[in-house]
Structure formats: structure tokens, C-alpha cells
Amino acid sequence: MAKRVTLAEVAARAGVSPITVSRALRRPDTVQAETRARIDAAVAELGYVPDPAARALATGRADVIGVLIPSVTNAVFTDVLSGIYDGLADSRFDVQYAITRYDPGTEEKLIGVFLRQRPAGLIISGIDQTDAARRLLDRASCPVVQVMETGPDPVDMMVGFSHHDAAAAATRHLIDRGYRRPGFLGARMDPRTQRRFAGFRAEAEAGGVFDLDRVETTEVPSSVGGGAELLRALLGRHPETDAVFCNNDDLALGALFEAMRMGIPVPGQLGICGFNDLEMMRAAEPSLTSVRTNRFEMGARAVEMIRARLDGRDPGPAILDLKAEILARRSTDGPTGNRPVET
Amino acid sequence: MAKRVTLAEVAARAGVSPITVSRALRRPDTVQAETRARIDAAVAELGYVPDPAARALATGRADVIGVLIPSVTNAVFTDVLSGIYDGLADSRFDVQYAITRYDPGTEEKLIGVFLRQRPAGLIISGIDQTDAARRLLDRASCPVVQVMETGPDPVDMMVGFSHHDAAAAATRHLIDRGYRRPGFLGARMDPRTQRRFAGFRAEAEAGGVFDLDRVETTEVPSSVGGGAELLRALLGRHPETDAVFCNNDDLALGALFEAMRMGIPVPGQLGICGFNDLEMMRAAEPSLTSVRTNRFEMGARAVEMIRARLDGRDPGPAILDLKAEILARRSTDGPTGNRPVET
């Protein structure tokens, strides 16, 4: 094991007291240049690295940004994580994350665990915390950012977008392109997914094209294979379906493959729209329409808001709406005979 | 902020000394049942949660498993992470991870940072550490597991497979299926990728079908779009190419889409084989051959080895080879006229 070098040893070597070394490290402008140079030299020679546990104990807070996400294997959340990492790259903060497995109870427990560490900030996915979790967060002494989604009642700050409105816009797009019998494919109907469904439903009803029986969902997590199965099931019941709004891109890709297997032309006989705009959507054949949900930026902005707050700068509006955007591609060019998409 | 409850307060409430509470929490069998009950009640009433920083400082070690991975946005590593999480779910250990961005220098630095915390164990991706990193790891006082890959010279323990052999097996599969002019598509040629290429090359040469000019690589990270571009470039130069071994599944999927765009029948005119067997491969149309690399299990086993070691149990062999397996699917059924794949 690398032998532990303590502050005291550095201090002895530099010929100053430990507290001066501590100061030199944390607020270099408060020690004389010459002293600081001696200390820096001693630090370098001994390979000193501060003990984060001792620091946390002495200061009563940890230089940690806690992050709570439902899953590590879902690209949506890892993109956010990546943005968080990027935003923290040049800072003294560490990221510490935990996985809720989409379970509010687990989330509640983990919030408690995190807050006892007195983190510098907390980033949490979504707006569907339990009442108890909400109370914990309300009393948190650090900045809290809810990401992925916006809502009316932030704990503290929020970065996201409206899943309802994004899904509604995607549905409107399908209608605008001439599809009249759209269906909905959904997996793991968590609260965000439910709100997307609500957006789909509202817009489809407004357009007079909603049919509850053209909704095909499953409780299992999304997957490409699952998208294929859902489409097959839906078309089995409703062969007249002329478009599907998919809960997410994996389902959309699966739907595309299944349509190929079934010999159904996309977009001529079936329009397909996904959600999240993973990279593959642009590259597919035909290219797949999706909804861009600036996930990386969500993470980066969440971190920026926390840092601004900690530094006493203005973190900007408490609710930051990163607006999802429809990326219209060939998979929704419209039923055979309709005009193609511009661009 | 949830008010901090200390051991001392719990002790006062239970009418015992702090140290007894500490013992009751950590080794319940060393305090009398009745005392323990009083303490448990006090803990519950006050909502006490131990301060990990104080514990780390007092014991000189942290109940943390450090994990170093190159990227969070690559599904390959998040699958491993997921396995790690699962293996640690019922334990007292936390996971703390850091991202090396595929940079050995960053990795070296992060190893140092982690080891100062005296973690309970360390899991690190790959076998390509710098000399300095290697020296740090050799002196580490905790179990170290290298994952993703096996090699001749473990720091401590290893769980993985031979990328060279897996790629060679995949290449053999292509040859067995009747492909005679195979190409190689690769992105971000990191050491593991290089070894996969070496395996491809060795086997293709052994089969007398290697042509260095049918190798198409790029430095940018893998993507589906990148796979499409690589295939287009390769076929531009070598239209006679009858199969591609792709560095990973994203490239393979992109190659499939590009083949569709170019009107090239898969597998009849072009065989496609990926690497990693992400979920979509099975669901694609045609289904895509890939190499299963038990990533989740790698994480789970790495954790199990560490836990066994910490508990004084037998962690099993120092080098655990999880054998990659070819999953033959329709995309490599063979050139037109050849027999189809069984099952």
C-alpha cells in the first residue's frame, strides 16, 4: 500500500505548522508566496494527497455530488451521468452515484444515506419522489437538482423537459404527416413513460385519431426484441394501424425490424417514431424519426447550477426547460402517396 | 438538513456507552440480546445512520469498492458495472467509480486517488496499465481485480476472456460458413480492439484469406453511423469483400443498415459479425451474429472474488476465464448457395 503521508509530515518538511499547510492547499492566497512554494515542494516530494474522510469529518461536509439514477444500463441515464462528469471534470468534487432500480422506496432510502454524508449537492432523476423522500429533500442543506423532467413544483432546481409535451409534439408530427391510425408502444410504464403516454393520448384525441385499443404496453424493461414483439401483437389485433409512437428508441428499432420481417413498408404503410434520439436512429435504414432529449446537457447544466449556487453565483432560473425537439426522418415520411419530408 | 444523530446520542438514549452501540451495530453477537434490543430501538427512534467519514477515519479504511472504467456511455462497461452493483447489493460496501476516458495517464492518477482512500477492493478495466500504475497496484493493500480481459500477468486477480481468441473464433466462424474475402471494421483502436484485430488477422492468415487492405479503421469512438461509413469506405475500395468482422455491435448494426441502403443482401452477398452481443443483435432483421462476452457476470464475479478474499474464503483461481462464445445467427449464414445455419 502506498504509505499514507499526513499533513503533519508535509508541515515538518516545509518547516511550518500543519494548519499553514492546510491553508496553503485550500486558499493559497492566504499564505505568503515563499511559504507556499516551500509547502508545494514538500507536497510534491512526499506525494501528499489529502485524506477525504478526515476532511469530511473536520468540515462536516463532503466534496461529493450525489447522483441518483434508476439504472446504469439505460443509455438515457448514462448520457446524463456523462454530462455530470464533464461538468465536474476540473473541480474538487467527486461524483458518487447510486441506483434506485426504478423503485421509489429504494430512492427514498438512498436519499437518506446520501444526505447523512452532507454532500455538496444532489442530483436526482425525475419528479416522482415519495412524500418522505420529498420531505428529506426539502430539508436538505445542499443544492438539489431534479433532472430528466420538468414539473410545477421543484424541490430546489430542475433541468429537463416536459415528457407530456414532447410526446404530444411527436404525435402531432405523425398526424401532420398524414397518419390517421396511430398506435402506442410502451415498456416499463414508469411515471415518465406514463406522462409520455398521456401526451400521446391528448394529442391523438385532439386530432380525433385516438383508439385505446391501439395501445400496446408491457411491464418488462424496454428492449429491441420487446419492440418487435409489441408491434407484432399490436398489428395482430389492429392491422389497420398506420403508425406507432414508441416509448423509446429501442422499441422503435425493434418495431422497424419487425416491420421488415413482416414485409411492411416503412414509412409507406407504417410510420415509426421513437423517443430520445439515440445515435443509431439517424443511421438506421430507413432513418428513424425521434425526439431529441438533450441528456448530456441536462447533466452538465445540473452541475453548473449546483456549482453556481455553491460559489454564490446566480444559478439562473429554478426550472430550466431544455425543450425536446422532434427530429423528423424518413420513418415518418407519411403513408404512401404523401409528400416526403423536407431536408 | 436532516439533523445529524451521533452514536453518543443513541448511547445516551439506550443507557449504554457509545462503544457498546458501536459494537452492537458492527458485531451484534458481542453484546447481550437485551442490550442490543434497547440499542436497536434507540437507533430506530432517532433514525441514526453512521457517518462513513468518521468510520473511515477511525478504522483507516473505507467500505468502498473502487471501480475504474473507461467510459459510462459504452454499454459494455455499464453492463459490468451493473454486475458489480448486483454483487454488492446486500453488503455494507459502496461502489465508487471513476472514468479514465481511455487514457492510461488518467487511469494512473485515479488509481492513486483511490488507493489513498484505502478502499476495500479495486476493480479496474483491462490489463494495459502504465508501469507506474502497475507499481501502485502491486503495493495496494486491498484485493485488485482486472476485468474485461485475461492476460498472463495479473496484478492480483482477473476475470475476463481473451479478446484475441474470441476474435479468432469469430473469424473462423466466417471462414467455416464459406466467406473467403473477409474484411475488418474497427473504431477507437484501444488495446483490446487491437488484440481483437490481431486475433482476426491470425485466423484469417491461417485460413489464407487475410488482406491487410480489407481493414478499415478509424480513431473516433464506435457508433452505428460510423459502422455504416466504414463499410461504405471498405466496399468502395474492395467491392469483392464478402464478410465483415466488426469490432463491436454498433459497427455491425451500422454495417447492416449500410448494406441495406446499398442493396447488398445479408448474408448472401455480405456476412456480418459483431462483437459483444448486445441485446439488439438477436432482434435485428436479419438477426446478427455476435460474440457473447459475459459482461454482467464479469462484474458479479469480480465482486465475489473480492468478497471472498475479504472474508477469508477461497476466491478461486486468480485468472478466471469467462470464455466468449460465438452466437451464430442469420447474418453469417454464408454466401448465396451455402447451407443455412442450424437453429
Add this chain to the structure above:
DNA sequence: GGCTAGAATGACAGCGCTATCATTAGATGA
């Protein structure tokens, strides 16, 4: 009854760092 062994509990110190207040040295002005 006196003694010992073992179980249960407690006192004390200290992990490495920093908050707080105290001290010193040098600069300023009448």
C-alpha cells in the same frame, strides 16, 4: 467461601484534518 475464567461493558486516546481564536511581525501614522 474464596478464587478464577470468561462474558459484557466501559474509559481513553487518537484517526487526519480544519474552525476558531490567539499570537507575532511588520506597516502606518501622529
Add this chain to the structure above:
DNA sequence: TCATCTAATGATAGCGCTGTCATTCTAGCC
């Protein structure tokens, strides 16, 4: 020249917990 102020540094205590003894108590034995 001396009081006064500021900048730089130091002494002290303590963050919440646990390792290491020491102490108390009970049971068992001759």
C-alpha cells in the same frame, strides 16, 4: 517613538467513530 492596525502564522480543540486496553460482573469450581 509608540500606539494601532493588518497580514501571516500558530495553538488548541474537536469532528464521530473505533482500537485497545481496563473494569465489572456472573458462573463455576475446589
